Amino acid sequence: MIARLTGKIVYKSIDHLIVDVGGxxxxxxxxxxxxxxxxxxxxxxxxxxxxxxxDAIHLYGFLDNLEKEFFALLIxxxxxxxxxxxxxxxxxxxxxxxxxxxxxxIQRLTAIPGIGKKTAERLVLExxxxxxxxxxxxxxxxxxxxxxxxxxxxxDAVSALVxxxxxxxxxxxxxxxxxxxETASVETILKSALKILAQ
Numbered sequence: 001m002i003a004r005l006t007g008k009i010v011y012k013s014i015d016h017l018i019v020d021v022g023g024x025x026x027x028x029x030x031x032x033x034x035x036x037x038x039x040x041x042x043x044x045x046x047x048x049x050x051x052x053x054x055d056a057i058h059l060y061g062f063l064d065n066l067e068k069e070f071f072a073l074l075i076x077x078x079x080x081x082x083x084x085x086x087x088x089x090x091x092x093x094x095x096x097x098x099x100x101x102x103x104x105x106i107q108r109l110t111a112i113p114g115i116g117k118k119t120a121e122r123l124v125l126e127x128x129x130x131x132x133x134x135x136x137x138x139x140x141x142x143x144x145x146x147x148x149x150x151x152x153x154x155x156d157a158v159s160a161l162v163x164x165x166x167x168x169x170x171x172x173x174x175x176x177x178x179x180x181x182e183t184a185s186v187e188t189i190l191k192s193a194l195k196i197l198a199q
Contacts, residue, residue, distance in 0.1 A: 001050050002026075002048050002050045002059060003047070003048055003050070004045065004046065004047055004048055005019055005021055005026055005028070005045070005046050005048055005059075005061070006021065006043060006044070006045040006046075007019040007020050007021035007022070007026070007043065007044070008020045008042050008043055008044075009038070009042075009044055010025060012035070012038065014032065014035055014156060014159055014160050014163060015029065015030065015035075015086075015163055016028060016029050016030060017030055017061060019044070019046065019061070026059055027059065028046060028048065028059050028060065028061030029058060029059065029060050029061070029082075029086060030060070030061050030062070030086070031062070031067065031086045031087075031089035031090040032089075032090035032091075032160055032163075032164075032190075033064075033067065033089055033090060033093065033094075034046075034061060034062055034063050034064075034067070037063050037064075038063070039063075044063075045063075046061040046062060046063060047061070047062045047063070047064070047065045047067075047068040048060065048061055048062075048068070049062075049068055049071055049072060051075075051082055058082065060082065060086065064094065066094045066095070066134070067089055067094045069094075069134065070089060070094045070097060070098070071085050071086070071089060073127055073130055073131070074088060074089075074123075074127075076126070077119075077122050077123055077126050077127065078122060078126075079118075079119055079122065080119065080122075080123075084114050084115075087112070087113065087114050087163075087164055087165065088112055088114075088115065090160075090163070090164060091112045091113065091164060091194065092108075092112060098131045098134060101123055101124055101127050101128055101131045102128060102131055102132060104124045104128070106120045106121060106124065109123060109124070111198045113164050113165040113166060113197075114164075114165050154175060154189075157171070157175055157189045157190055157193060158171045158172060158175065160190055161174070161175075161190070161193060161194075161197075166197060170197065171193070171197075174193040174196045174197050175189065175193055177196055178192045178193060178196070
């Protein structure tokens with residue numbers, strides 16, 4: 001069971017990475033939070049969740065161990081698979097997700113694409129006590145901002161929104177409604193777009 005990998009990133013996209021560890025390339029599926037927080041140094045360490053099924057083995061990578069713990073908690077809930085768990089962590093920081101679950105904030109949870117009221121209620125019911133044991137008080141949550149070209153920012157934002165379950169036409173419409181500065185990061189634009197799409 002692979003629990004941690006340290007190596008050089010040889011390929012990266014919004015939803016996965018290939019990490020070279022001693023000449024072997026490992027494909028890690030990642031949430032957007034990990035993508036935007038990737039450090040500049042060549043060698044990077046990831047916390048890894050290994051998912052073993054009859055027909056496939058998938059590795060899910062996280063820079064933050066709290067995200068890995070939340071991923072494991074999320075997929076333990078009936079109706080929440082790995083893909084939805086990654087989507088959830090792409091839309092909300094782990095610490096904020098924990099707070100929403102602890103507080104029973106159904107409205108905040110259902111604002112995440114792919115989460116309906118019943119799923120949100122299951123998350124609260126099944127995970128509230130487990131989340132309390134994680135002790136999230138004062139836990140820092142944030143994403144490192146990266147400078148991108150305006151064109152790349154928009155392309156990445158559209159791709160990210162489509163990966164999160166929105167239609168491309170919806171994503172482009174939301175982005176057109178945003179008045180973003182040329183130096184704005186993808187993170188900033190995505191936050192604005194998600195607010196518009198949640199209305």
